[in-house]
Amino acid sequence: MTASRPSSPLPTPGARAASLADVAALAGVSTGTVSRVLSRPNMISEATRLRVMDAVDRLGYVANGTARALAMRRTMTVGAIVPRFGSSSFPALVQALESTLAAGGYTLLLSAPEPRPATDTSILRALLERGVDAVALLGAEQPQQVLAMLGASRTPFVCMWAPPDASGSSIGFDEKAAAVLIVEHLRALGHRSLGYIGGRTADSERARRRLRDLKLAMAERSLVLRTEAVIETDHGFREGFEAMQAIARREPPVSAIVCGSDYLAAGALAALDQAGIEVPRRLSVASFNDNDFAPYLHPPLTTVHLPIREIGEQAGRQLLARLGAGSATAPVALPVRLMERASTGPAPR
Template sequence: MSSRRWSSQAGASAKGAEPRHDVKLADVARLAGVSTATVSRALSTPHKVSPEMLRRVEDAVRLSGYVLHGAARALRSRRSRTVGAVVPTLDNAIFANATHALQKTLEENGYTLLVASHEFDLEGEVRVVRPLLERGIDGLVLVGLDHEPALFELLESFRLPYVLTWALDPEGRHPCVGFRNREAAARIAAYLLDMGHRRFGMIAGLTARNDRARERVVGVRETLASRGVVLDPEHVLERPYTFGDGRRALAALMQLNPPPTAVICGNDVLAIGAMTEARAQGIAIPQELSITGFDDLEISSLIEPALTTVRVPTRELGQLAAQHLLARLAGEEVERLREVSVELIVRASTAPPP
């Protein structure tokens, strides 16, 4: 395999046994030192067993190469013509748009998409991936770079093609279709600096278990620092991606002395929430306060004032992720990293500081 290509067999390793349909539940139970009922419960309802018991069962499954009947049938036939996708949340239009494009592209090529979410719980992600593997999926689409090592060990043991989206792995360890979140956020910060802003606040997404949110914070910090502006910790608030949290965060930032003249938000939902709170407080946007978002949701161009944001080509991400997996399933070599372009969209929510 060349340094710039990802072959259809990439990702295979000997960290776990190859999947075998002749391994029975009793074999896993014997290896884990538990009853078959406990193994069944751990695999079907993992929240009902202790973490230690779950670990023992998962280790036994990995070592034995055990798969349930659905996966075993797919392994015998070599294809189920289904692909799995696991997203952080289904309560976000951005992921919905990308997933829709992914599904349409797969459908046009005779594949069915199975979707699950993990709600930013990386251990939970491993648990939701296992049923997809047991269904015998042919490939898997994941979001971002933050994942448990156990997830990749599981995928490698199944020799399953996968692709990460919404980010690019700088070390080239994993196949990716995405963009550089740090540089995109840096572009926003540079634009506001060029307009004369020097007092900044940031409403970021929760950065734990979310590399995209972390990279956006880093991009803003580094760009401001390069121009002699320090973003103090109290000026960066991490919040869940909800309108209400955007409102509450903006209210907290405006209590600072002096308050910021520009607030950079980690996504459009937080930004629209912040704009709602600014209006409620009688703060004029952009005359007194500039606010930016990230993603370019459809509503962002319709609100008043229209939101300055970063446009992410969500449909292209979904299409390219599907094409990546389809090519690998056809035995073709594909680019390891496929970068998509993002664009700063300047609208009426930003202006020079008062």
């Protein structure tokens, strides 16, 4: 015969909020054990943890975050600033970052602002005033005011989607290696004259690096980037569609278009389909990112797989290590690889 579980009435509206002692009494453990289950569950046996969490759920217990933060001198939160969160690959990056931090007991506070002047530090200031224990930023080109604020507050930080460096604060991949994969692939297919649809270089360091590295890889292999077939725009399906329409109207002498993201490439493929321009027989299309939808476009998209989720995971591990909640090796350039599909083919005669 099994022992019956201690019973306790469920809380009613207006009743006193459940306390740590209430949870301990219902679970049949000490208040210290409850505290460890909520803050360091790896220190407690699975059976005890499940019993305590059952009591927490039944009582609707919510820890006093302010009191815990004062006691621990930590809020167990990490702030992240990721602009242009919408039509981009950043959701996958942030999801991986959040999952990694959650496994270490930390909550992610995300800010996804519209682009602002480089001197605007209001969002970072707001996160620091909320007491975040660490910060994840996007890109390597951070304003001096941001770095000064983080240094003055002694807040650990990492820069995601940035070329790895000796400091260990930058997590990313080799952009030039990604560009070389696409250029070598198109060159092997006989393409010599290319166009490009990418992000606005005035707004984004990632867009600047991507176009710069593509140009370098093309120049080293005697390929030509036609200026009349280059359009900078925002990343999105509609933007890619309209950019491809504009290039098609100009009828530049190109045999392939490289897109800065799969979102732009998806729009470009739709525009070519509507115009009756067959891909890849008349025009090849290649891209970067390898988003989940890339294999299901018409035709399936040739693209460079970028380690988007891995960037988020490695950033999370690096922050946890700096907060003393884990270990991490020095960041290295994450691998990239070409996903060759049906949107690219031999250059037409």
